Amino acid sequence: MTTEDKLKKIWEGCLKNERKQEELFYKTLAPRMMAVCMRYAHDRDEAQDILQEGFIKAFKNRGNYRSEGSLEGWLRRIMVHAAISRYRKAKPIVLCEDMSAETLGSVYYHEDMEAKDLMRIIRQLPDTYREVFNMYAIEGYSHQEIGSALGMTELLSRTTLHRARTVLKTKLSRLKTASDYRMAV
Template sequence: MIDYQQLVNDCLKNKPSAQRKLYELFAEQMLGVCYRYTKSLADAEDVLQEGFVKVFKYLHQYRSDGELGAWVRRIMVNTAINYLKQSSKYQYDLSFTDLALHPVSEDNPQLSMQAKELANLVRQLPTGYQTVFNMHAVEGYTHVEIGEILGINEGTSRSQYMRARNLLINWIEKYSVESKLGQYAGK
């Protein structure tokens, strides 16, 4: 059982071993978070690095009554969003104009895929959709909060999310069919 408070205290005392331990505890999980928000693993690692620097910088602000993992994750998400806003290659793509989409089904398919496969599908969404989807579906932000963070209307966030969701479901269905076909072909 890890004593998180002790770990935090040691980190605050600038003990390198404690800092390394905290990093190792959360690095893999947080890279998963960063991965979902970015388009490449290199970018995800950049965000992860920046996020951990912030974690250690603001660790004194962490209050022991909250879960450390959630606190770290929130920093990673904020860092990722700032990264998207500041990075020139994402800036253009992080537009919230509606794209012409093909009609998609409203079904809720069972997800018979691995997390990384789903993450790859999410990453194929336009960056605006991807960001809103991640923030609402995974992180649980409300559309009001998303609107405030991204500087868009609540309605825009809502419509972006619905479109992202429909698009994703459509892709998942296609993926499932192809996967089954692949299985059949394999047999």
């Protein structure tokens, strides 16, 4: 039995409102979904809030999963939308024309940079830049889908992605090799 098959079996219990199956479903997928939430959050506490909101939405809308595609993919999409909803309610979309050296911060880098370090740099992006970058580059959404989800035009999504990439390139170009690397924000 594959992992996806085991997950679907657990999900069948969730559809019957079996609390133990819901808890097992959460414990099985929470670590992977937390990684998704961390891409959209400023810190771990905020990611935890997004994770909880996402699981609440998933359990509330459990009947909407039509067994098309993977169950984990369906849940991942819910997590992304939970993050988007959180930011849409909290802040209006603001584009930053110029990122000063103070905003970018000083970043020191070692050749063996890990994914978590790159994610830390991405989390330094302004909210809208980070959302668009994550949705496009990591989640694979089209600009049309991003525009619909974030309430912006397709052109604004493209522009925001370009600006996010420019900021990231600037940050990465400032990385310096050091024997005792650290990241300072």
